[in-house]
Amino acid sequence: MILVTGGAGFIGSNFVLDWLAAADEPVINLDALTYAGNLENLASLQGNPRHVFVHGDIGDFALVAGLLAQHQPRAIVNFAAESHVDRSIHGPEDFVQTNIVGTFRLLEAVRAYWSGLDAADKAAFRFLHVSTDEVYGSLGKDDPPFSETNPYEPNSPYSASKAASDHLVRAYHHTYGIPVLTTNCSNNYGPYHFPEKLIPLVIHNALAGKPLPIYGDGQQVRDWLYVKDHCSAIRRVLEGGRPGETYNIGGWNEKPNLDVVHTLCTILDQLSPRVDGQPYREQITYVTDRPGHDRRYAIDAGKIERELGWKPAETFETGIRKTVQWYLDNQAWVSNVTSGAYREWVGKQYGEQK
Ligand code: NAD
Ligand code: TYD
Numbered sequence: 001m002i003l004v005t006g007g008a009g010f011i012g013s014n015f016v017l018d019w020l021a022a023a024d025e026p027v028i029n030l031d032a033l034t035y036a037g038n039l040e041n042l043a044s045l046q047g048n049p050r051h052v053f054v055h056g057d058i059g060d061f062a063l064v065a066g067l068l069a070q071h072q073p074r075a076i077v078n079f080a081a082e083s084h085v086d087r088s089i090h091g092p093e094d095f096v097q098t099n100i101v102g103t104f105r106l107l108e109a110v111r112a113y114w115s116g117l118d119a120a121d122k123a124a125f126r127f128l129h130v131s132t133d134e135v136y137g138s139l140g141k142d143d144p145p146f147s148e149t150n151p152y153e154p155n156s157p158y159s160a161s162k163a164a165s166d167h168l169v170r171a172y173h174h175t176y177g178i179p180v181l182t183t184n185c186s187n188n189y190g191p192y193h194f195p196e197k198l199i200p201l202v203i204h205n206a207l208a209g210k211p212l213p214i215y216g217d218g219q220q221v222r223d224w225l226y227v228k229d230h231c232s233a234i235r236r237v238l239e240g241g242r243p244g245e246t247y248n249i250g251g252w253n254e255k256p257n258l259d260v261v262h263t264l265c266t267i268l269d270q271l272s273p274r275v276d277g278q279p280y281r282e283q284i285t286y287v288t289d290r291p292g293h294d295r296r297y298a299i300d301a302g303k304i305e306r307e308l309g310w311k312p313a314e315t316f317e318t319g320i321r322k323t324v325q326w327y328l329d330n331q332a333w334v335s336n337v338t339s340g341a342y343r344e345w346v347g348k349q350y351g352e353q354k
Pocket of ligand 1 (some may be wrong): 005006007008009010011012030031032033034035036037038056057058059078079080081082083084098102130131132133162185186187188189194
């Protein structure tokens with residue numbers, strides 16, 4: 001079996017759902033259920049014996065050590081993190097605690113477990129750490145996209161804490177020999193995305209008749225990766241990645257924020273027009289820029305394609321249309337998140353282990 005951390009969050013829950021749809025191998029899902037963890041994302045797994053949810057913190061050494069001893073996973077995929085840049089600006093402490101201290105304690109539990117395995121299991125074991133392109137800093141307009149050899153130049157408390165965790169993961173490979181893999185991906189989008197991030201926030205606000213906030217001039221560029229493509233890339237790296245290596249994962253979809261918002265408005269105009277017949281673009285509002293806002297991220301995903309034969313299946317145009325449709329079809333999920341009702345979703349409904 002495998003252990004997934006942060007599997008009740010946006011990417012983690014997509015990964016667990018995809019994994020169990022594609023393979024028989026069971027998943028232990030360890031998640032602290034912070035504001036970003038939502039067990040409703042996993043409602044379709046209720047009663048599925050191949051999914052065991054454990055409510056807990058990656059920084060709880062005793063808990064993680066006990067889980068590893070009990071379940072003997074062959075691999076760990078570490079999604080658990082504080083993930084929102086704006087929150088890291090308002091309160092960096094949780095980011096240091098989970099992303100740095102939490103990853104360190106998780107690695108310590110893994111080191112103790114892995115050291116006790118026999119030679120064959122040691123060699124087969126994998127610790128896959130999910131990181132971000134934001135660790136590389138900000139690109140100029142004409143700079144080449146980030147490759148795996150770019151220096152780390154993180155600019156926000158979020159990216160600095162992720163960079164620190166990447167360094168710890170790297171050190172546990174070089175110092176102790178643990179077979180680790182690190183992936184650095186671009187901005188994900190798709191189902192179950194918490195509506196504090198740009199794409200789900202704009203869809204939600206548009207439908208609610210609220211302003212669509214554009215930070216600064218809206219010309220900041222991000223690369224967009226459909227979450228299910230990200231999940232397939234992680235599966236591929238887990239299967240074929242070389243221990244100690246890092247792999248950049250991107251969608252080959254660089255877009256200025258304003259273009260993304262215009263695209264969302266156009267699709268919504270077609271799929272769910274405003275009752276007054278006016279275009280959703282009317283709701284766009286320019287607001288004060290984010291402090292230290294990185295201007296451009298772009299990913300060169302050539303290594304994973306050359307070495308592991310992976311490339312994204314979705315273009316931005318196909319992925320964004322599916323995403324808007326998903327939000328239109330799942331408005332109850334969105335309103336449970338925005339009202340806070342999702343916090344009451346009790347894990348024991350489908351077999352939480354404390
Ligand atoms: P998310 O915020 O939606 O989910 C994070 C999950 O981790 C939540 O379920 C939360 O409850 C859990 N968690 C937080 N602290 C924990 C702790 N101490 N112990 C156990 N669980 C804890 O994040 P996401 O967008 O799904 O991102 C997943 C990973 O991918 C993160 O490591 C993030 O840095 C990385 N990443 C995300 C993006 C993106 O676009 N969303 C891009 C690049 C990298
Ligand atoms: P976000 O989804 O927070 O991801 P990240 O900061 O990790 O890239 O933001 C994506 C881009 O959209 C980023 O440049 C900030 C911008 N943005 C807005 O312009 N308005 C918003 O309301 C939000 C949430 C983000």
